[in-house]
Amino acid sequence: MFLLLAAASVFSRVNRPVLALGRWTGAFLMGLMVVVILVQVFFRYVLNDALAWTxxxxxFLMLWMVSLMAPxxxxxxxxxxxxxxxxFLPERPAVILNLVLLLVSAVVLWWGVDIGWNEVTGIGGRFTMPSLMLPTALDFSTWMKVPRAWMMASLATGVTMMFFINIELMLRLLAELFGAGDRLKPLEGGVVLEAE
Structure with missing residues (x-):
């Protein structure tokens, strides 16, 4: 039981700051995405001169924002x-059902990690974005096209983070199943809105 609680605690201590960083970075990226979309609308409909890169x-920003906030x-x-x-289930069967669902999720997430990594390192990741470029010199004299792998890394990052969250949740449910759930610290750091 001690090892189960210790493992759940380690995952919780690692996941908490990683998720906080992901939330703050995701919020910043969302704000930046809104600015980029407003620039796009202004240039397209006011100036009648659409920018290719917006x-x-x-x-790109939306994919990274989602991958950092979804975990x-x-x-x-x-x-x-x-x-x-x-x-409608009693407490113990409900915990077992949750554990089975998390096991299925773990398989799907592991598969997602593999797909994400293959997208980053495979043939698709070797291409570049058609119109998204970054300056490579301080005087903006040379530019490079952004590799598609940078965009696809968002999938690999988000699914990997969710896989580790899934492991933490499974450990917490196992502790609850064996009667030690009251010794776990409650999850903090997230706001979840629910419908009635």
């Missing part, structure tokens, strides 16, 4: 779920 940059939602139950069956 749509790609907005998509927090996953940790705090913010994803859509149908929990009608769990509500």
């Amino acid at each position: 749509e790609e940059l907005a998509r 927090t939602a996953f940790r705090h139950g913010g994803f859509i779920s149908i929990d009608t069956v769990k509500r």
Whole structure:
């Protein structure tokens, strides 16, 4: 039991600051994405001169924002779920059902990690974004196209973070199943809105 609680505690201590950094970075990226979209709308509809790079940059920022904020939602139950069956089950079978669902999630997330890594390191990651470029000199005399792998790294990052969150949640449920759930610290750091 001690090892189970210690492992859950280690995952919690590692995940908490990583998720906080992801939330703050994701919030910053969302603000930046809004600015880029407003610039895009202004140039397209006011000046009638659409910029080629704004749509790609907005998509790039959105993918990274989602991949950095989704693990927090996953940790705090913010994803859509149908929990009608769990509500009618006694406590122990409900915990077992949750554990089975997390095991299925672990398999899917591990598969997602593999897909994400293959997107970054595979043939698709060797291409560049069509119009998104970064300066490579301080005087802006040379530019490089942004590799597509940088965008696809968002998938690998987000799914990997969710995989580690999934492990933490499984350890917490195992501790609860064996009667030690009251010795775990409650999850903190996330705000989840629920519908009635």
